[in-house]
Amino acid sequence: MSDKDFISFSQEQIATMDKIIARYPRSRSAIMPLLHYVQSLDGYVTPRGIEKIAEKLELATAEVTAVSTFYTQYLTKPAGDYHVGVCVNTLCAVMGGDAIYESVSEHLGIGNHEVTKDGKVSLERIECNAACDYAPVVMVNWEFYDNQTPRSVNDLVDAARAGNPPAPTRGPNKLRTWRENSAVLAGLNDGLANEGISAGEASLRGLKIAKDKK
């Protein structure tokens, strides 16, 4: 895909960018949500996105690129519709994250930061995602898939490629695409906050014990 594949941003999209900028006392602070927004439109941080952000914030494109490349969530090439992150930080790795990563990588025939040929699934080795009490943890489009096994993750990616991924463990009723979720991170409310559970079993463990003891 080259930058020519993208027509210019629509008036509506530019109005959204203006709204994002208006949240902050100083416009430069909007750079991160704008990068998330560009990813939601283009699937990664495109040159046209960098240029538009630079123009909007009155920065050099090099300054925007310098920020974009510092953060691992901003991609330099398109993610799949389903971006699968396997936690391989120590605790998850030991509990099975390493085995999951190896197995799903072989199953898909792709490595770290690669995308399947059909563009459906991309893979990433991720760091601790603040869900260690549900280890081993897999994130798809940055939604929680708790207590995974090599088999459950292989099944998950197969279902995703067939257009029918299972729902996240602690998330909305239906998994959204990577682009749709990137828009949420830009601060665009998709109205799904009330879907899903309040807390998973592990989150409630102490509370339940305290209540049983009463």
Added chain:
Amino acid sequence: MTKLSPVLSANWDEKDSFTIEGYKRHGGYKAAATALGMEPDAVIQMIKDSGLRGRGGAGFPTGSKWGFIPQGDNKDHYLVVNADESEPGTCKDMPLLLANPHVLVEGIIIASYAIRANHAFIYLRGEVVHVYRRLLQAIEDAYAAGHLGKNIGGKGFDLELTLHAGAGAYICGEETALLDSLEGFRGQPRLRPPFPAIAGLYAKPTVVNNVESIASVPAIINNGLEWFQAMGTEKSKGFTLYSLSGHVENPGQFEAPLGITLREILELSGGIRKGHQLKFWTPGGSSTPIFTAEHLDVPLDYEGVSAAGSMLGTKALQIFDETTCVVRAALRWSEFYKHESCGKCTPCREGTWWLVQMLHDLEAGKGTEADLEKLLDLCDNIAGRSFCALADGAVAPIISSLKYFRDEYLEHQRNGGCPFDPVASTNFAAVNS
């Protein structure tokens, strides 16, 4: 025996705990109304008197931090909530925000009023979309109900609250790197002084507090000092979330008075996974030196853990049993610090790279006894010589694992590789999946 004390987590088992209705059913937003009826300085004094200390890792007294904000200076003040939660093992703030985002919003109203801030920010790590949704909805609902915006509760106080997603950088949890990131720069730590209280966000007086610290404020306002101080120990007052993970029968969140021990938490929760024994654990995330079974009775408060040679940190109790190779654990954490080093200073940027190289060789059985000395030497040249505390965290697992398990490092050399079976440590070892 210390008892569990669910406060922040008390309503998490209700279906709508994250909605404004669910929150108000339990007296939500009453504390904000009470606080807005007090003098701001009286609110600061109350939090000072409570003894509440920061839950983000360092344990700095929260009320004192608020008190450092200069008043009558005609400058804008800011409150920035640190929801970056990326310290390996740490998993308390995300479930809290999923299940009860309004308690943070209410804490933010009270804290902002106390320090005279009219704009507050939540810096949330970017890799948690559903947490973002819940917080965003909570903020929108709080505006609609008149808890945020202009003239809150008719008391003449204005507050804007902005939610901001990070994008995958552990260093942005360090408060000054967070501020640079929020200003739209690469997230790299700043030289201190000046401290954020004097020159923080946009060089204006700023308080940076952890999610759990701010979320603890409404309960203190509602229930009073005596109630809060009845929990905890002499210098570590109140309740807190302990996060138990790893080789245990029942991992999860356990809210208890500060000073509970790991032995007590294990007894309450069902212990180490069946047929296995505790080998090593972190009291507060990977940046806190590891403990062993000899530390089961260390009181998990700020003083107790320090006295035993580690740090309370984020209270992330990561438990590893005898199937786990400590060298593998240290190597993997080192790879994390290498990946997350922001590159600003040489000892950390280069040093973490060398640590990974050496540990790789040691794990592969290619190290010698002399290499262990070299490794410690390297650690000495990184810790205390770097620009921020990330580097101190990077050496903690190495120095502490060498202290307790030196022979296991050597065993790799004698064995010509790792003597452990990685399958045995997985939680599907027996299930054959």
